[in-house]
Amino acid sequence: MRLVLMLLALVALAGLALAAGRSWLGPVEVMQALFSGPEGVGRMLWSLRLPRLITGLVAGMCLGAAGLVFQTLLRNPLASPDVIGLTQCAAFGAVAALMAGLPPMAGAWVGAVSAIILLGWLAAHPREGLAPRAVVLQGLGLALLAGAGTEALILRAGDGNASMAMAWLTGTLNGAGWPEVGHALWLVPLLAPLFTARRILDRLELGDDLARSLGLRVGVLRAALGLLAALIAAGAVSLCGPLGFVALAAGPVSRWLARGRPDPFLAALVGAGFVTLADVLARGLAPAALLPTGLYTALIGAPILLVVLRRQMSDKSS
C-alpha cells in the first residue's frame, strides 16, 4: 500500500518535472509533447526535460538504495556513502578523470572502490571481524581528505576545467542529456540485485553471529552488497555530482515508510522522488538562475532527516 502510494507520488513528481521550467506546460501539453516524439511540439521536452528527468531518477534511485544499504550494513543511521567518504572519493576520482580526459564514471568507480577497500582494511578487527563504528569514524576522516584533494585538483587546473568541475561538485542536473541517460542505464544492472537483498539486510541487522548461525555468509554478502552500493553511489556522483543529503535521508525515510524494515527498493523510490522534487524546485522557483539541484536536495533533505531522526530517537526512549 505504501509502495503503491510512493509509486503514484513518483509518477506525479515526474509529470511535474516535465511541466516545470522557464516555460510551464499544462498536463495536456505534456502529453501532446510526449506522444508527438522528438520532432515538432515535443522538441524541448524530448531534448531537455526528459533526459534530465531520467538521469535524475536513476541517480536518485542509486543514491537512495546505496544510502540504505550502507546504513544497514554498518548498523548506523548516519553511515551513508556521503558521510563515510565514498561520495567524496568518487568525486575526487571523477574530477581527476575529467581533467585527464577519461570517462568520469570510471574515475568515480576507482575512487569509491579504493575507498571501501581502504576502509575495510583500516576497520578490520583481528578478533571481531569488521568494526562498523570504526568504518564510520575513519570514513569521516577519509571524506575530509578526499574533499581537500578534490579542491587541490580544481585549484591546480586553472580556469578552463575548474569552473565546470566546481558547478558539478555542488550536484547539478544542468547539462544532463541523452548521453548521460546512456551512462545512467549502465547503473541499472548494478542497482537491480540490491532490490532482492531485503531478506539479507533484514538478517544482517540481527548481528553478525546470529546472521551467520542462521546460515548467511555474512562476510561475502557484506562485501558484495557494499561493493554494489559503492558502485551505484559512485555512478550517481559521476552523473550529476554529489547531490547532498539524498543518500543520507532516503534510508531513514524509507524505513519510516516500511515500518522500520530495510527495503532497498523503497529507498530507491524515495531517493528518486527526492532528486526529482529538488530539480522541480530548482527549475520552478528560479528558472532564470538555474541554481544547482544539490542546493535544493540539501535544503529539503536536512529538515526531513532531522524530523525522522528525532522521531526515531523518541520512539526508542518511550
Added chain:
Amino acid sequence: MPFAVQDLTLRLGRTEVLHGLSFALPQGGITGIIGPNGCGKTTLLRCLAGLLPPESGSLHHAGQPVASLTHRDRARRIALMPQSAIAPPGLTVRQLVARGRTPWLRPFRPMTRADEAAVAGALDEVGLTPLADRAVESLSGGQRQRAWIALVLAQASGTLLLDEPLNFLDLPHQAGLVQMLRRLGESRSVVMILHDLTIAARLCDHVLALRDGRLVASGPPSDVLADGPLRETFGIGFDCLHLPGSGGPVVLPAGL
C-alpha cells in the same frame, strides 16, 4: 553424540584462546559450560556453532566434521543464541521469531504454512503467544530472553547453543526460564553457558569446566561441581551444601 571434540586449538587474531580441548557430549539433555570471565566459554560456543574455524584438531557434530557442512545445512542442525544479538527497533516478537526460519526458506519465496506452524509452535513453547504482536523492545527482560530462545527453537535444529540465557534476570524469571530450559533438554541437545553454579548443578546433565582456554573437567555435575575441580577452575574454594530432598548441591564460594 551431538559434539565430539578432539585436541581443538583456536586462535583469535594472534592470541591462542583455546588450547587442545578434547571432550564428547552426551546425546540429548543439557550441557553447561562454566568458568571464570575471559576463559574462552563464548569462544568455545561460537566454535561449536561453526562460526570460528579451529586452528588444529577436529570438531564433529553427529559424526560429521562441522567444517564440511554447507552453511545452510549447518544452520539446520545447530542453532546459536549469541549475546551479541540485536533486536532492530519496531520488530514484533512474531517477526523476530520468524527470522529463525531463514535456513528453511526457499530463496525469494515467502514463508510456507510449515514455517508459520514452526513459528507458532516456538512461540507457544516459550509462552509468548499472547505477546506475539508486541514490539520486542516493549517486552520485559525475561520475556525478551524468551523471544530470542523462540527464534532458535523456530530454527528447528536438534542442537541449541545458548550464551548465558539466564543473564540479567531476577530470581523468579530465572526460575521460570530454568523450568522451560529443562523441558527443552528433554527433546534436544542443549549446550549453554552458565554462571550460577547451583543452577548448573540442578539443570545440567553434563558440565564442562574451563580455565584459561583449557578444559579442567568434563563430566556429570556431581563430579565437576565439587570443591576440587571448582577450586582448580575458579582459583577459590567452594562450599557444596547438600540439602535433604533436593536435586543438586547448593554451591557457594567458601567464606561468603
